[in-house]
Amino acid sequence: MTATEFDGNAVQNNRRENPQTKYEALLIVLGKRLNNDQLTAEGVSRVDALIKYVLENDCSKTIIAFCGGITADQTMSESQAMYQYFCQQLPALELSLLGAVLLEEQSTSTVENIQHLSQVVISSGLLVPGSSIPVRFISNDYHLERLIDIQNYLDEQGLLKRLVTKCRIHGLMMKIVYDISDHVAVPYPHQTPQGYAFLAADELTTYRVYLEGVRNHVFERPLSEVREMPLNTAMKALCHLKEYGRRNNDQLVFRSIKILDSAIKSTCPECSTQVLRDSLAQLDKTLTLLNRYLDPENNVKR
Incomplete structure (x- = not known):
């Protein structure tokens, strides 16, 4: 299987032939509601930021996870729309150098993004029990600021903590820094x-x-x-x-x-x-x- 092939909502993994690959990072792209099954300016800005990141960094041992399901009045999932745009914009050579891609297609909110993503990561089998991996999020600045502020001030309710806790139960250690500078914060496109x-x-x-x-x-x-x-x-x-x-x-x-x-x-x-x-x-x-x-x-x- 090549990195450009689409395999349902599971895994894109050009290292399938080597199940012992040790992944060193998890990059999570949070979804935004589609409009007529199309990415909006916010959605495009998030994927464009991912493309920039991939072109500037070695992602051969990185798992990229797109989050977002099918919301009301849409027929395509947010994650699939982002993944398709990502494949269209990124040169085939660069796609072949990615570690793996996961699509989380069940969620319709940020809360569900985190809940379902943990299950997708666990079920993928890309990380073996005992693995410790740094996690970085890509989203618009206001979105990440809210996630991190809630985690810092309302820790008991924090979504990032839930991801860490659920994965830990299965022996996976997610390392998330609660500082926006450690993530990819994309400027909000509507300055009106x-x-x-x-x-x-x-x-x-x-x-x-x-x-x-x-x-x-x-x-x-x-x-x-x-x-x-x-x-x-x-x-x-x-x-x-x-x-x-x-x-x-x-x-x-x-x-x-x-x-x-x-x-x-x-x-x-x-x-x-x-x-x-x-x-x-x-x-x-x-x-x-x-x-x-x-x-x-x-x-x-x-």
Whole structure:
């Protein structure tokens, strides 16, 4: 099997004839929703960054993993779309020098990216029990910043820790540095007022993750201490969204802000379990809709 052949959602491995190959790195490209089965500017920017990395580094002992399944209204997985674009853009000679490629095609969110990726890595058989391998992520800067901030400030809820823990159970040691400089952070391509508003809405994800942790009783630290960073981040994001709504007289944004602000202020550390659950449900629903509405790459009619 050559590196350019496509084998379902499993492995592209031009070293299949040598099962004892010792892989020295795992490079994970996180997916972004497709638009009409096509990569968006964000998706393209992530794969372009991967191509640049491959051309500048020896990847003969690197496993490259593309993450992302089939989301609503699409027929192609994010990982397959990224892989196809990757193969089209990279010279055949360079493709032949890659260690291995994995496609994770079941996930529809970043949370699922991490959950399903660990199983794909384990099932691939590319790493033998006892292996220790450094892991590097490729995604847009805001995406990686959120992942790493959550890991650093809400460690109990961190997705990167989940990947490490699940793989460790199977004897695989994933070494992930919780510093964005150790990863490939790609500049967000939409430097527009709407793009900045989308980034502000995305920052509210950290507060949602905090509430999910409270609901699941994962925090042993005082909640007043745990809540401080997510709360400060959320209030700054709401200020940015209010300014965007004012400048554009956007009533949907104003309505969303009202719901989000109420949900955040209602969930003080002393709030009841019922208030917590109701507020989290409202915040989750509203934030998802607002994210889709503000995303410059979405087809929502404005």
